[in-house]
Amino acid sequence: MKIIKELLILTIKKREIPYYYFKFLYSKDVKNYLDYLSTKEVVAIGSSSMLHKPEYKSLFDNKLFFALFCEKSSIRTPKLISYNLGSSFYFNNKNEKICSKKELVLFFEKMFTLLNIEGLFFRPPSDYGGKGCFKLTRKTLVVEINKRYESIVNGCFVHTEIINQHTEINKIHSKSVNTIRMISFITPEDEIEIICAFMRFGVGNSPVDNASSGGFCVGINLNEGTLKPSGFFMLEYGGGKVQEHPDSGFKLDGFKIPYFKEACEEVIKAVKIIPNRFIGWDVAITQNGTTIVEANWDPHIFLSGYAYGGLLKNKHIRNLVKELKTKEK
The missing domain is CATH 3.30.470.20 (ATP-grasp fold, B domain)
Incomplete structure (x- = not known):
């Protein structure tokens, strides 16, 4: 009876059928x-x-x-290290075309060595909700490239520094x-x-x-x-x-x-x-x-x-x- 009462009041007050009630407000609290x-x-x-x-x-x-x-x-944000648009990879003001897993491994190995970093965080430019995000680290680089090569070179990703959480x-x-x-x-x-x-x-x-x-x-x-x-x-x-x-x-x-x-x-x-x-x-x-x-x-x-x-x-x-x-x- 309480639910029916609340639904009727919401319908009248909000002038719509309150479907959202069952997703967010369906609680005794x-x-x-x-x-x-x-x-x-x-x-x-x-x-x-x-x-x-x-x-x-x-x-x-x-x-x-x-x-x-x-x-x-002056907005403080994780540093953009590199990015890729399909098989075109951009780093340090240079563009490199990647055609194989070996080339991709070498690309990131050089980057990790040059910048003295241990990894990168990958995000698709336009997806939401954390979908498609992953880490690429120096330690597991070969394994990750073998697993993700097709999705990386056939997609678009922003590569930023890994955040050192408090x-x-x-x-x-x-x-x-x-x-x-x-x-x-x-x-x-x-x-x-x-x-x-x-x-x-x-x-x-x-x-x-x-x-x-x-x-x-x-x-x-x-x-x-x-x-x-x-x-x-x-x-x-x-x-x-x-x-x-x-x-x-x-x-x-x-x-x-x-x-x-x-x-x-x-x-x-x-x-x-x-x-x-x-x-x-x-x-x-x-x-x-x-x-x-x-x-x-x-x-x-x-x-x-x-x-x-x-x-x-x-x-x-x-x-x-x-x-x-x-x-x-």
Whole structure:
């Protein structure tokens, strides 16, 4: 009866069939179900030309473009070492055509020796959710090239330095770089606000932390820079809640994130350079500070809202929804 009541109220209030209810709000723990954005409201935010300029969207959509842009600006991001467009590999301002596994092994061996590095992190320029990402290391180079040769030379990849994650975060999970997702918003008064933040953790041996790839999310208390008591998996991975990391057993509640204040400052600085009004930033915490891994014009707003506890509790989001509805009329 409670579910039926909530569904009826949502249908009337939001003027849509609330399918999202069963994916994100179907829980006894959620009392303030009206504080969560509806599908229509999420789509309105994502599709608004008032919030997103096409020029910025194309920058966010391509990780290679974003990395090259960051090189020319003061946005701190993992160093772009090389990249490949099919069998054409670019490194050190030179282009090399790769025609065999042996040539590819030699290409990276020379690079590792020249730069004195132990590995690279590969990401497809346009995929989302951590799909297609992997590491290539000096130690396992031949094995990895034998396994991945066809997918590498027939695809496109951005090759960046491997992030040296902070030791305190490694205590929770060290197999992946566990990033903070922050949503920034430029108000009508032209002020930059951090609306919400949550941290993502990988599980098992996965090199990525994305919830859509099997990881889980934990909300962050913005004022303290600490983790909330429990995290959650997406419904397609069981939708369960966790109070400690399933691999390490590390308790999440109250963990103080190193350099959290600096992470907020870095995001605000980046927004001043790329003034899109609504951006989701992925920030990694290293031993020496923060680095922005990527930016998204269409962050997972439903996931953010669930981690936050209902984005409509935030006055800026309430005002934004009203602003978008006014523009529609």
